[in-house]
Amino acid sequence: MNTIKLSKNEIFALQNFNHHPKCIGSECEIFIYNKDRLLKFFSSTDKEFYEQKRKNIEILIKYREVLEKLEELVLPENLVLISDDSLGLTMPLIKPAQNFYNIIFKRRIHPKTKMDYLKLVAILLEKLDNIKGFPYELRIGDLHEGNILITANRKIKIIDLDSAYISCNEPFMQKFSCFDERLEDLNEKYTRNHNDIIIPDKNTDIYALIIMTLNALAGTEMYCLPEEEFIAYLDYLRSLGISYQFLDCINKIYTPNIDNENPIDYFDSLPFNQLKQAHHLTYKKRTGIDLLDYSI
Numbered sequence: 001m002n003t004i005k006l007s008k009n010e011i012f013a014l015q016n017f018n019h020h021p022k023c024i025g026s027e028c029e030i031f032i033y034n035k036d037r038l039l040k041f042f043s044s045t046d047k048e049f050y051e052q053k054r055k056n057i058e059i060l061i062k063y064r065e066v067l068e069k070l071e072e073l074v075l076p077e078n079l080v081l082i083s084d085d086s087l088g089l090t091m092p093l094i095k096p097a098q099n100f101y102n103i104i105f106k107r108r109i110h111p112k113t114k115m116d117y118l119k120l121v122a123i124l125l126e127k128l129d130n131i132k133g134f135p136y137e138l139r140i141g142d143l144h145e146g147n148i149l150i151t152a153n154r155k156i157k158i159i160d161l162d163s164a165y166i167s168c169n170e171p172f173m174q175k176f177s178c179f180d181e182r183l184e185d186l187n188e189k190y191t192r193n194h195n196d197i198i199i200p201d202k203n204t205d206i207y208a209l210i211i212m213t214l215n216a217l218a219g220t221e222m223y224c225l226p227e228e229e230f231i232a233y234l235d236y237l238r239s240l241g242i243s244y245q246f247l248d249c250i251n252k253i254y255t256p257n258i259d260n261e262n263p264i265d266y267f268d269s270l271p272f273n274q275l276k277q278a279h280h281l282t283y284k285k286r287t288g289i290d291l292l293d294y295s296i
Helices: 008-012 047-062 110-129 175-179 182-186 202-217 227-239 246-250 280-287
Strands: 003-006 028-033 037-042 078-082 086-094 097-099 149-150 156-160
Touching: 003 008, 028 156, 037 047, 037 078, 047 086, 110 156, 110 202, 149 175, 175 202, 202 227, 202 246, 227 246, 227 280
Parallel strands: 003 078
Antiparallel strands: 028 037, 037 086, 078 086, 097 149, 149 156
């Protein structure tokens, strides 16, 4: 096991790494380590949380040679043990890179650019179905825009894999599902553990991909829409020329007893010349409905 031992004083002497405030939660702090690495320090005092994090990190390091074949994943390199029994990890610094959160909600960025990146996420989700040499199921779990980097050569990199779901460990909280009340009526499809946390699987990762797609189209957070407004927005997307097949993929995330469908085959056929009209400001002008009323 690749392990580094540091004191808290040594960690806090490092330079802070600036990141978008909505990209990373309050569970950690991130520092620049040895110029080309980042050190992620977990500030939680919850022992169960530490045990779960440590188990994930150790497994990801142990199978690093297997998992790094998936070039989209930014994997931990070292487990960091801190003198007061705190925990951390080191990982590569991807530079230059933009956080997808800073791209997906910008109106001036063409919808096709956003959809191209989301298709890369869809491709990765297919790769996770069969990872040769990895003995567990791996799902991204807490998949959202803030955990995706866009590199200079227009590739995606998934960060914060310490919160990914590895089937021999307990799941961590997931941003979208924490606030989406409609999932509470779909417990058979999105099963929960003893702590009432949804257990990630292929359905949950596709659910997150669909929510990000809606976020990109509307230019605002879309995971808290009530059913009536959700259906109305899908009808509006259909009026813009989006295919029934793509809309069916979206609708399935809230359909019980049916697995979610990865829209990987439909991104290229979207009516890109019409997609700017999917923005929440245009939608409000045409319908009188303000989608911002449902965003967090």
